Amino acid sequence: MKKRYSTYAGVISGIILIALFFSIFIIKSPLLFIIPMITVDPITDLNVGEDNILILTGKTNLPINTIINTDVFPTGSCLSDRENCEPYVRGNAQIMGKLAEWNVWNGTLNISSLEPGSYTVLFTTAHYTDNFTNRVESGPIGSIPFTIGNETCIGDCIKKKTQEIIPYIRINQISKRSEVPLITGITNLEPGVVMQWVIQKIPGTTKEHVFEGNCTIIKGIEGINRWSVTPLPEMGSGRYEITVTASLHDKGQRIGKKTISAQMEFNLTESREDMILPVEKEDISEILQNPYITIDALPEMNISETYYISGTSNLPSGEVLLIEIIPPKGLQDYNFTINPRDSSQQGSISGLSGCVQIENGSEGINLWAFEIQTHLLTPGEYEITVSNTGLVNGSMELIPPTASSSQSFILNGGSL
Secondary structure, three states: OHHHHHHHHHHHHHHHHHHHHHHHHHOOOHHHHOOOOEEEOOOOHHHEOOOOEEEEEEEEOOOOOOEEEEEEEEOOHHHHOHHHOOOOEEEEEEEEEEEOOEEEEEEEEEOOOOOOEEEEEEEEEEEEEOOOOEEEEOOOOEEEEEEEEOOOOOOOOEEOOOOOOOOOEEEOOOOOOOOOOOEEEEEOOOOOOEEEEEEEEOOOOOHHHEEEEEEEOEEEEOOEEEEEEOOOHHHOOOEEEEEEEEEEEEOOEEEEEEEEEEEEEEEHHHHHHHHOOOOOOOOHHHHHOOOOEOOOOOOOEEOOOEEEEEEEEOOOOOOEEEEEEEOOOOOOOOOEOOOOOOHHHOOOOEEOEEEEEOEEEEOOEEEEEEEEEHHHOOOEEEEEEEEOOEEOOOOOOEEOOOOEEEEEEEEEOOOO
16 A cells, blocks of 8 residues: 555646646746746856956746855855854855846856865855845855865866066045145065055156156055155146156066056146145144045956956054945946945946945055946946945934045956
């Protein structure tokens, strides 16, 4: 009798499975959308970019505005004990649009910090409750294993790329936050390196109109170091050009006569008028202490690359800044997927917005830096806005910022 019941149960189960198959794949029933599902395309070496960003793609039945987390764990017991295991790498994915009955998605993971070994990407979703004051993550909705091998690995493994560090010097616009003109800039050369600067008046430069000196690189954050030059009082008003040059070294040794340099023109008269307030004003110090945020000179940016943008502020260390990358069309293509109060995602890009904390600098000037992954962006013009926009507790009502700064840039379609 038990065998008969088992047989009947097996027949009934088979009928149910066949019905589900037909309803999902033949008649395209709404049953397709009852259970969250995600598929992941195979991971191969072709998925790893030159900047060691792992590109993940696939399909899902999740709705377009779903927040998808992509967390990397070492393959093993950690997967079954996630409460006591922190992911080695955290990322996210964005649903890009519809293909037949499925939505297609695209995500990125920075695997630069991972050592050779076996890993698993775990996919979960997240949503906010209680007026966006509580973040709730789902259980796993999918996973995919992958192996990072060494240089000799063959077969089912991927290899990290050896990243070439290209040295740079960049010059910022003249600061308006000091009592004297100040030219500042950033570089990825090491702290302590001495650079040479030359400022000459244009046009019709004569020997009397050439000024020279040295500046020493000081430590910044995220490998973005800093330098500054104060124009000499005897320079007088007029239009000038500054050139900053550094000799390249390898382990303290000069590499031939290789140098890098950067140039910028500036008008000293306008700068002084902008920065030095009339003597009769008694609130000079108060005005100079107004909250501010600056954005450093931006690099040339291409799609499918990773960059750091940076800047300074007199806001206190630990304050959260909101970073927004907005196309000039406005908000119609804007995908805001990170809540500013969620500090666990700080310093990483999600869609076109994210958050980062201000870090300690020196002499009252604090620093911030933010990683941009352009893999999910399309070529075109964008505007970066950095502000200390806040949120009213218990709601998504925005608190207007006390400081903000914006810069435009062009995202190119490929490597130059």
